[in-house]
Amino acid sequence: MKIFDLPIETDRLRLRRVRHDDFDALFPIHSDPDVCRYLPYEPRDEAGMKEALNKRVALAELEPGGDALFLAVELKETGEVIGEVLLFYLNEEARQGEVGYVFSPEFQGKGYAYEATNAFMDVCFDAFNLHRICARCSAANDASWRLMEKLNMRREADLREHGLFKGEWDHMYIYAILEDEWRAHRS
Numbered sequence: 640m641k642i643f644d645l646p647i648e649t650d651r652l653r654l655r656r657v658r659h660d661d662f663d664a665l666f667p668i669h670s671d672p673d674v675c676r677y678l679p680y681e682p683r684d685e686a687g688m689k690e691a692l693n694k695r696v697a698l699a700e701l702e703p704g705g706d707a708l709f710l711a712v713e714l715k716e717t718g719e720v721i722g723e724v725l726l727f728y729l730n731e732e733a734r735q736g737e738v739g740y741v742f743s744p745e746f747q748g749k750g751y752a753y754e755a756t757n758a759f760m761d762v763c764f765d766a767f768n769l770h771r772i773c774a775r776c777s778a779a780n781d782a783s784w785r786l787m788e789k790l791n792m793r794r795e796a797d798l799r800e801h802g803l804f805k806g807e808w809d810h811m812y813i814y815a816i817l818e819d820e821w822r823a824h825r826s
């Protein structure tokens with residue numbers, strides 16, 4: 640799958656390909672234990688962040704089941720990178736995607752994550768012709784599942800103690816929205 644035309648612009652934000660020089664903005668976010676609490680990895684050290692950044696920059700096409708497409712989210716007004724949105728292209732034939740988001744604590748609680756993810760999902764449904772987009776989060780990650788609900792995604796699964804997450808029983812929600820549901824909410 641070819642990666643669509645970028646950047647994506649919203650009222651306050653610009654979503655664009657991640658670049659090597661985003662290290663200084665992304666490292667403090669991905670090394671913060673509070674940010675990483677519900678992410679499937681521990682806070683990154685410098686080497687881990689460089690490796691993760693190299694993968695993001697090298698991604699030219701999105702392969703099903705492969706690495707995610709990450710877009711840097713910057714404030715239009717200042718050009719500052721405040722977070723990332725991402726898409727895993729899960730299955731080509733069934734046109735399934737999974738969305739995710741990570742924002743700097745300084746820029747949470749301002750509606751930026753919603754604004755970015757809403758515009759990103761719009762483009763994913765259009766440009767990638769996706770049929771369904773899902774998202775997963777820990778039930779304790781209120782900010783994340785509340786964002787999914789603002790995006791009109793439905794809670795499809797409430798998985799209790801289905802596995803271990805960072806050494807403890809995991810309680811996970813799965814949310815999703817179908818393409819026709821997405822379009823119905825927009826019209």
Ligand SMILES: CC(C)(COP(=O)(O)OP(=O)(O)OC[C@H]1O[C@@H](n2cnc3c(N)ncnc32)[C@H](O)[C@@H]1OP(=O)(O)O)[C@@H](O)C(=O)NCCC(=O)NCCS
Binds near residue numbers: 677742
């Ligand atoms: C999950 C995450 C992206 C949510 O970010 P967020 O900023 O809370 O989400 P939103 O963009 O929807 O912002 C919502 C808040 O902004 C407030 N807000 C302020 N100005 C606003 C505006 N102009 N428009 C909309 N909302 C606005 C809302 O009232 C709401 O506040 P509330 O939560 O106190 O009710 C963020 O918590 C995060 O990055 N967490 C760490 C990484 C992570 O866990 N990612 C998810 C893994 S599954």
